[in-house]
Amino acid sequence: DTEVTQTPKHLVMGMTNKKSLKCEQHMGHRAMYWYKQKAKKPPELMFVYSYEKLSINESVPSRFSPECPNSSLLNLHLHALQPEDSALYLCASSPRTTLQRDIQYFGAGTRLSVL
Amino acid sequence: QKEVEQNSGPLSVPEGAIASLNCTYSDRVSQSFFWYRQYSGKSPELIMSIYSNGDKEDGRFTAQLNKASQYVSLLIRDSQPSDSATYLCAVGSGGYNKLIFGAGTRLAVHP
Numbered sequence: 001d002t003e004v005t006q007t008p009k010h011l012v013m014g015m016t017n018k019k020s021l022k023c024e025q026h027m028g029h030r031a032m033y034w035y036k037q038k039a040k041k042p043p044e045l046m047f048v049y050s051y052e053k054l055s056i057n058e059s060v061p062s063r064f065s066p067e068c069p070n071s072s073l074l075n076l077h078l079h080a081l082q083p084e085d086s087a088l089y090l091c092a093s094s095p096r097t098t099l100q101r102d103i104q105y106f107g108a109g110t111r112l113s114v115l
Numbered sequence: 116q117k118e119v120e121q122n123s124g125p126l127s128v129p130e131g132a133i134a135s136l137n138c139t140y141s142d143r144v145s146q147s148f149f150w151y152r153q154y155s156g157k158s159p160e161l162i163m164s165i166y167s168n169g170d171k172e173d174g175r176f177t178a179q180l181n182k183a184s185q186y187v188s189l190l191i192r193d194s195q196p197s198d199s200a201t202y203l204c205a206v207g208s209g210g211y212n213k214l215i216f217g218a219g220t221r222l223a224v225h226p
Binding site for chain 2: 031041042043045048050055056088090101102103104105106107108109
């Protein structure tokens with residue numbers, strides 16, 4: 001089973017709203033990732049958590065705030081977003097047992113629209 | 116700047132033919148290479164991983180890696196209309212095995 005579950009599937013929010021995206025995996029994976037994907041573009045890495053610690057922040061604006069409460073759960077808190085932040089937000093996880101052969105498995109994504 | 120290059124396509128092949136997708140990468144120390152398939156509006160799905168030079172086969176899919184040439188390819192035999200999707204080449208890079216994605220090649224298999 002390589003299931004990564006993301007909720008909600010769709011989200012519409014105004015520029016003054018605060019919302020959160022949730023990602024969950026029960027595969028015992030120790031690394032979790034947030035990606036942003038715009039139409040007809042490849043996924044762009046935003047954040048990496050490794051063993052529940054933030055390892056990589058790809059210079060993401062502070063209106064995006066990640067949180068990893070435990071090894072199975074990853075959140076992305078959204079505040080004061082701009083219309084250009086509308087995209088598909090993908091969560092992924094990987095085992096981290098062998099770093100050089102670590103495979104990332106993606107969730108179905110959250111389609112975000114900012115009005 | 117570490118880069119992964121793919122032809123954007125579309126690559127159009129008839130049903131039953133072999134589809135050949137290519138990818139080059141710039142980081143010589145990369146050690147892990149992946150092909151993901153992405154249907155329109157869906158998330159990437161892992162098709163193949165390859166780590167050593169040579170070929171790796173899984174059903175109708177064969178991945179080929181040549182580290183000296185910094186080249187990785189994916190062959191799809193007996194292509195089906197259901198194979199029509201965007202294929203993303205991804206290369207693991209750096210201490211955290213960060214994935215660098217190519218822009219993707221759109222494959223269209225016509226009956």
